[in-house]
Amino acid sequence: MSTVMTDRSATITTIDKPQTRYKMRTENINIYYGKTHAVQDLTLAFPEKSVTALIGPSGCGKTTYLRCLNRMHDMTPDAKVEGRVLLDGADLYDKRIDPIYHRRKVGMVFQKPNPFPTMSIYDNVVAGVKLNGVRNKDILDEIVEDCLNMAYLWEEVKDILKKPAMELSGGQQQRLCIARALAIQPEVLLMDEPASALDPIATQKIEETIEELKKDYCIIIVTHNMQQAVRCSDYTGFMYLGKLVEHGKTKQVFERPVDKLTAKYVQGQFG
Amino acid sequence: MAKQWFKRDEKEKKSLLSDKIFKFAAAAAGAYVLAVILIIVLQLGIESMPIWEEEGIGFITGTDWNPVPGRESFGAFPYILGTLITSAIALAIGFPLSIGIAMLVMIIPKKIGQPLGYLVELIEAVPSVVFGLWGLFVFRIYFRDLVEKPLHDMFGDSIFLFGGTPFGLDIMTASIILAIMIIPTISSISREVMMAVPQQQREAAYMLGSTTFEMFRMAIFPYSKTGLLGASMLGLGRAVGETMAVTMLIGNTTGLRAIPQSLFDSSQTMPSIIANEFIEASPVSLHPAALVGIGLILLAVGLSINVAAHFLVARMVKVNEGPIH
Numbered sequence: 001m002s003t004v005m006t007d008r009s010a011t012i013t014t015i016d017k018p019q020t021r022y023k024m025r026t027e028n029i030n031i032y033y034g035k036t037h038a039v040q041d042l043t044l045a046f047p048e049k050s051v052t053a054l055i056g057p058s059g060c061g062k063t064t065y066l067r068c069l070n071r072m073h074d075m076t077p078d079a080k081v082e083g084r085v086l087l088d089g090a091d092l093y094d095k096r097i098d099p100i101y102h103r104r105k106v107g108m109v110f111q112k113p114n115p116f117p118t119m120s121i122y123d124n125v126v127a128g129v130k131l132n133g134v135r136n137k138d139i140l141d142e143i144v145e146d147c148l149n150m151a152y153l154w155e156e157v158k159d160i161l162k163k164p165a166m167e168l169s170g171g172q173q174q175r176l177c178i179a180r181a182l183a184i185q186p187e188v189l190l191m192d193e194p195a196s197a198l199d200p201i202a203t204q205k206i207e208e209t210i211e212e213l214k215k216d217y218c219i220i221i222v223t224h225n226m227q228q229a230v231r232c233s234d235y236t237g238f239m240y241l242g243k244l245v246e247h248g249k250t251k252q253v254f255e256r257p258v259d260k261l262t263a264k265y266v267q268g269q270f271g
Numbered sequence: 272m273a274k275q276w277f278k279r280d281e282k283e284k285k286s287l288l289s290d291k292i293f294k295f296a297a298a299a300a301g302a303y304v305l306a307v308i309l310i311i312v313l314q315l316g317i318e319s320m321p322i323w324e325e326e327g328i329g330f331i332t333g334t335d336w337n338p339v340p341g342r343e344s345f346g347a348f349p350y351i352l353g354t355l356i357t358s359a360i361a362l363a364i365g366f367p368l369s370i371g372i373a374m375l376v377m378i379i380p381k382k383i384g385q386p387l388g389y390l391v392e393l394i395e396a397v398p399s400v401v402f403g404l405w406g407l408f409v410f411r412i413y414f415r416d417l418v419e420k421p422l423h424d425m426f427g428d429s430i431f432l433f434g435g436t437p438f439g440l441d442i443m444t445a446s447i448i449l450a451i452m453i454i455p456t457i458s459s460i461s462r463e464v465m466m467a468v469p470q471q472q473r474e475a476a477y478m479l480g481s482t483t484f485e486m487f488r489m490a491i492f493p494y495s496k497t498g499l500l501g502a503s504m505l506g507l508g509r510a511v512g513e514t515m516a517v518t519m520l521i522g523n524t525t526g527l528r529a530i531p532q533s534l535f536d537s538s539q540t541m542p543s544i545i546a547n548e549f550i551e552a553s554p555v556s557l558h559p560a561a562l563v564g565i566g567l568i569l570l571a572v573g574l575s576i577n578v579a580a581h582f583l584v585a586r587m588v589k590v591n592e593g594p595i596h
Contacts, residue, residue: 104480128479
């Protein structure tokens with residue numbers, strides 16, 4: 001595996017122009033579930049205002065890795081995370097850092113849409129903002145309109161904002177969850193297979209949303225769908241059995257992969 | 272033709288018969304429950320008929336209680352009131368504590384949380400007469416000296432709730448013991464209900480940067496409020512019917528004096544007056560009929576709590592409707 005290691009470190013330093021600013025980077029991340037070593041020694045950096053896609057077969061550790069960027073493993077009883085996750089240079093796993101404060105800077109959209117079922121569409125969007133103490137109705141109204149617009153949902157729901165979120169379709173619910181994540185003004189947006197439960201039209205809308213959001217955010221998206229990775233990402237990381245096999249510009253990873261395993265995977269020979 | 276693993280017709284006949292047997296057994300079990308309730312209600316009605324004939328609706332609203340032959344007069348109002356007050360206070364104390372315990376068990380590591388949960392449930396195994404004994408000989412003394420007396424001295428004149436002379440055998444001590452007794456029921460059910468909230472809901476709240484309590488407020492309470500209400504109703508049902516511990520602690524006054532003027536007054540509940548007097552009630556008097564009549568009212572109160580809980584829950588489920596992911 002040593003060749004892979006050198007390949008990867010080489011790509012990180014060479015794929016970008018020297019002035020590229022990294023929003024977030026991870027150093028030697030190891031994640032264990034009990035005795036299972038789910039993510040092994042993963043070092044990766046995410047440039048700002050870009051989309052990075054993480055691809056790989058089921059069980060390769062993509063979601064596990066993504067969740068560590070938001071300290072979501074804190075809630076999993078037997079999960080253990082080692083290594084450093086740096087957001088603008090500050091280590092999130094530093095004991096002095098409060099995970100609550102940190103989560104407010106990193107938004108997350110989950111695989112299954114999970115709006116709060118008892119809340120209205122409106123209340124779902126502002127749920128996180130209210131945690132930050134915003135109560136002014138005019139400001140809340142503005143946030144709701146802005147975030148729903150960013151998530152491409154405003155036109156569809158602007159007249160039914162007070163209706164329960166559960167009355168929306170699956171795709172609409174997922175875009176509502178994106179709006180909810182955007183409302184806390186995160187600096188990084190993590191998306192865990194955001195379109196896996198959706199039909200092609202809803203998927204397309206979500207991809208349009210990602211395209212639009214990339215102008216301001218650093219987005220990291222886990223996906224099973226390789227076309228999706230090609231369509232909406234700037235960088236791609238290919239993971240296999242808990243390790244990062246290859247990382248580079250999406251075009252390069254899909255058209256001229258360095259690693260044989262990557263080549264096989266992106267050509268659909270296994271998965 | 273492919274290989275045949277079984278004969279379709281035989282299987283069909285067999286399953287039809289077993290299905291019939293199953294349906295009959297289920298219907299019989301359901302009918303049995305209904306029959307038992309009906310028989311109890313009927314029996315209570317027949318046995319208490321003399322008192323209804325004598326007192327009419329006044330048996331529910333009346334406050335007299337005099338079993339002396341020749342001057343017999345019975346009114347159940349003070350005991351209905353006593354039951355409602357003690358149960359309400361017990362619920363008001365027990366419900367927040369139970370939810371707190373359930374939340375604690377959920378957020379601390381499993382290794383400590385699980386034993387703690389079992390420990391709380393063990394309270395349920397303590398016989399109510401043991402609670403009564405402990406309350407009577409231990410808890411009452413300390414509670415009277417350390418809580419009731421200071422409260423009475425400070426606020427006795429200004430707040431009517433603390434007006435009565437503290438003696439320890441009163442509404443307050445009985446209610447606190449009741450609260451302790453209903454905590455295991457409420458906390459174990461509410462823990463189950465809150466555990467059932469999907470992980471994605473909790474993560475949604477954490478993702479937004481909520482603290483643990485905000486996560487409960489945002490994701491868990493709204494999702495599980497129906498179940499929490501059900502848990503509290505079950506606790507209330509237990510408090511209403513609880514007999515032994517209350518009888519030992521409430522002071523057992525009768526008639527007008529059983530209507531408490533403060534938290535530190537003695538009173539009487541429906542179960543406690545039945546337990547106190549059934550043994551001395553003369554079979555030729557109206558006294559047994561009056562006690563059975565109270566039993567009937569107690570049953571009605573218990574049933575209406577259950578029915579009310581049912582309707583509340585049904586309404587909340589309607590509000591929550593929709594596919595839940």
